Amino acid sequence: MTHLGTLALYLASLLAVYAIVTSLWGVRTRRTAWIASGTQAAYAVGGCVVIASIALLYALLTRDFNVEYVASYSSSTLPLHYTVAAFWGGQKGSLLFWALIHCFFSAIVLFQNRTRNQELMPYVTATLMTIALFFLGLLCFITPPFERLSFIPGEGSDLNPLLQNYWMTIHPPALYLGFISASVPFAFALAALATGKLGDVWIRTTRRWALTSWFFLSLGNLLGGRWAYEVLGWGGYWAWDPVENAAIMPWFTATAYLHSVMIQEKKDMLKVWNMTLVILTFVLTIFGTFLTRSGVISSVHSFTQSGLGPYFLTFLAFILIVSIGLLLYRLPDLKSANEFDSLLSREAAFLFNNLILVGLAFATFWGTIFPILSEWVRGVKITVGPPFFNQVNGPLGVILLFLTGIGPIIAWRRASWSSLRRQFTIPLVVGLVLGGLLFVLGYRNYYAVVIFSLAGFVLAGILAEFSRGTRARQVMLHESPPQALGRLVGKNPRRYGGYIVHVGVVLIFFGVAGALFTIEKQTTVGAEQSFAVGRYTLHYTGITEREDAHIAAQIATVRVLVDGQQIDTMYPEKRFYKKQNQPTTEVDIRPTLVEDLYLVFGSYDEPSGLATFQVFINPLVSWIWIGGLILILGTCVIMAPNPAERQAFALARTPADIRGQAVAE
Amino acid sequence: MAAKQSKFLVGALLIVSAVGYLIYTSIQETKVYYFTIDEFLLKKATLANTDVRVAGRVQAGSIQWDPAALNLTFRLMPIEPGTIPVGTIPAGVPVSYQGILPDMFAEGRDVIVEGLYTPEQQLVASTIMTSCPSKYEPEIEERLQAS
Numbered sequence: 001m002t003h004l005g006t007l008a009l010y011l012a013s014l015l016a017v018y019a020i021v022t023s024l025w026g027v028r029t030r031r032t033a034w035i036a037s038g039t040q041a042a043y044a045v046g047g048c049v050v051i052a053s054i055a056l057l058y059a060l061l062t063r064d065f066n067v068e069y070v071a072s073y074s075s076s077t078l079p080l081h082y083t084v085a086a087f088w089g090g091q092k093g094s095l096l097f098w099a100l101i102h103c104f105f106s107a108i109v110l111f112q113n114r115t116r117n118q119e120l121m122p123y124v125t126a127t128l129m130t131i132a133l134f135f136l137g138l139l140c141f142i143t144p145p146f147e148r149l150s151f152i153p154g155e156g157s158d159l160n161p162l163l164q165n166y167w168m169t170i171h172p173p174a175l176y177l178g179f180i181s182a183s184v185p186f187a188f189a190l191a192a193l194a195t196g197k198l199g200d201v202w203i204r205t206t207r208r209w210a211l212t213s214w215f216f217l218s219l220g221n222l223l224g225g226r227w228a229y230e231v232l233g234w235g236g237y238w239a240w241d242p243v244e245n246a247a248i249m250p251w252f253t254a255t256a257y258l259h260s261v262m263i264q265e266k267k268d269m270l271k272v273w274n275m276t277l278v279i280l281t282f283v284l285t286i287f288g289t290f291l292t293r294s295g296v297i298s299s300v301h302s303f304t305q306s307g308l309g310p311y312f313l314t315f316l317a318f319i320l321i322v323s324i325g326l327l328l329y330r331l332p333d334l335k336s337a338n339e340f341d342s343l344l345s346r347e348a349a350f351l352f353n354n355l356i357l358v359g360l361a362f363a364t365f366w367g368t369i370f371p372i373l374s375e376w377v378r379g380v381k382i383t384v385g386p387p388f389f390n391q392v393n394g395p396l397g398v399i400l401l402f403l404t405g406i407g408p409i410i411a412w413r414r415a416s417w418s419s420l421r422r423q424f425t426i427p428l429v430v431g432l433v434l435g436g437l438l439f440v441l442g443y444r445n446y447y448a449v450v451i452f453s454l455a456g457f458v459l460a461g462i463l464a465e466f467s468r469g470t471r472a473r474q475v476m477l478h479e480s481p482p483q484a485l486g487r488l489v490g491k492n493p494r495r496y497g498g499y500i501v502h503v504g505v506v507l508i509f510f511g512v513a514g515a516l517f518t519i520e521k522q523t524t525v526g527a528e529q530s531f532a533v534g535r536y537t538l539h540y541t542g543i544t545e546r547e548d549a550h551i552a553a554q555i556a557t558v559r560v561l562v563d564g565q566q567i568d569t570m571y572p573e574k575r576f577y578k579k580q581n582q583p584t585t586e587v588d589i590r591p592t593l594v595e596d597l598y599l600v601f602g603s604y605d606e607p608s609g610l611a612t613f614q615v616f617i618n619p620l621v622s623w624i625w626i627g628g629l630i631l632i633l634g635t636c637v638i639m640a641p642n643p644a645e646r647q648a649f650a651l652a653r654t655p656a657d658i659r660g661q662a663v664a665e
Numbered sequence: 666m667a668a669k670q671s672k673f674l675v676g677a678l679l680i681v682s683a684v685g686y687l688i689y690t691s692i693q694e695t696k697v698y699y700f701t702i703d704e705f706l707l708k709k710a711t712l713a714n715t716d717v718r719v720a721g722r723v724q725a726g727s728i729q730w731d732p733a734a735l736n737l738t739f740r741l742m743p744i745e746p747g748t749i750p751v752g753t754i755p756a757g758v759p760v761s762y763q764g765i766l767p768d769m770f771a772e773g774r775d776v777i778v779e780g781l782y783t784p785e786q787q788l789v790a791s792t793i794m795t796s797c798p799s800k801y802e803p804e805i806e807e808r809l810q811a812s
Binding site for chain 2 (some may be wrong): 339340343348351352355356359362363366367370371380381382383384385387388391392395396522524582583584585600602603605608610612614
């Protein structure tokens, strides 16, 4: 099987080269047969990668420890689902997984456009296959996943315990899906630049892909946060670790793009900016992969030094040169005749939101690579940690939250004073009253007060929009309230789905602001002793031990009391993974809507019987996950099939094509 | 028309300069120097009262852990023996830490210590990150933060 896998990878590389050459040659010589052949080859690349993936899964599931990868990332006692997860648990497998998803997405794109966008498609195929070729090249020549050991180990060294968690089995795939689907809008952007068909056809074609990418990036980041919160045991969900930064940077630019693209659709402006954002998002996904794999920056999630760095850097340079070259070449054609009208307009709100989002991406980028930069420039490695990112991104985030309240409800072009009064009276009153109330109640953490009032401001604006629209339908069409609400969203899922996403974002802000009130305590107690944290009294009764072939665990029993009444019992663990000879901490979390009680069993001293605990009271954390769910739901509403949109697209296609040509000539 | 566009330019410039200002000042306020233990030992005379991050190895037999008070002290040593010229022994730097032990903290492990280098020539750690030495393993760092 592994020989078959290796063979499939080599064949896939050859086919990818063939697909690139024939697609481009076909365009040049105007021979559709060549182009069709290139498309077929691209499908075949996918087929080969599927075979290679099956081969690797087969090796994992049959526990073929002679294969270096299988021996390194699994063991005979590893449960089935983690054995499958080991496919993407290590460097080589995750690259293969990457190639697999990329080829899968490429195949979908080719199939979707088998009769459409015929001028663009050869370039799309060539771009997608170039990206595939890069990963296939790594798999064939640099990190062969089917490499065999010179001996047969009796046992594998097991999957890293930190990865043996259900969030971890789904978090990397979600993030990969987000990263990889960013290559589709990128491929279309390059195709638009190459052909000069710069109208909005490429944008409309890739709208769903951009959303899909954003959807999975959001999901991946949320799940990653959730994993860190449950598994890493330091009490938080986000540490501005380089790898976390790698995942959030493309999210910032993708979010910016989803907003600014509306300006291009409405006003035919910001074409260069949108092109740049699509390219930037893709470049950041590759940069993120580079960060995780090169070992240039140490991180919780990164793979070991692997010597992949130079290849990624070369590929990055190649992408940048091609993209920037094409962009500069087409720059004269991307000029817009329109202008912005007024600072009091949705365009302005979107423009500033874009600058903030790109600012967030840049600040995160700068902080992440600062150690490398400072070493180059001054010969001293200077690092910046979470305080830097919080200091910079915190205020920017607050401005962004404010703009979230403005953008969706302010009028396009130019808002009149009367419309401003109509739209913003309720939200402003809600925000100000909320802020005042918090102040009177004695809250003096101004950061939090500002965030909470802004949250109220934004939510009130969105709810007012929903109620205005629903009431209008009730009055005009005599619909019942639920019916009116359902149809309101159904008729314009893009707009109202967007509002739902904003509700999710606001709740996430709300939950994150809870971190300003975190309480942390460390203490050491003997059996049957109590200690107080916040309003809780924690009573440690003792430890129990549990052991199986895989894990040995010490489990502390801690009773949770409030006002002398027991409300819960918690069981934080100290685990020892035998194969890896590694201890890990299993936290126990008692989540409520108000606050999470987060209990870490720090250490247990055998001779004295003393147990050390670290306790966090994390207010409002649950709202991050709730907000995340709402955000996901809202994105699903936006992406739901929409007949009206399809019709508009069909109508727009022809004139837009002609317009694109006219501009190009 | 031109005046209208320049308003946008001013707004954009304001945001861009705010971002730049935030980045610049925050780096000045939060920067931490990163050294390998060898670099640190060479420069330590100039580093009193500085926030530093030092990568080194936990010296065998140097760990003292008081589980009741959560007090840890150990000695951070060069990773490659022999890189410090003979005669400068005792090489390394004493580290003190208050808090829960990181999961993989042990003698002979490679760690990154972040904290303040005091005039008393001690490294008072706020964070100890451990990395897993196994060559098959992804590099894992466990972070623990003291309050």
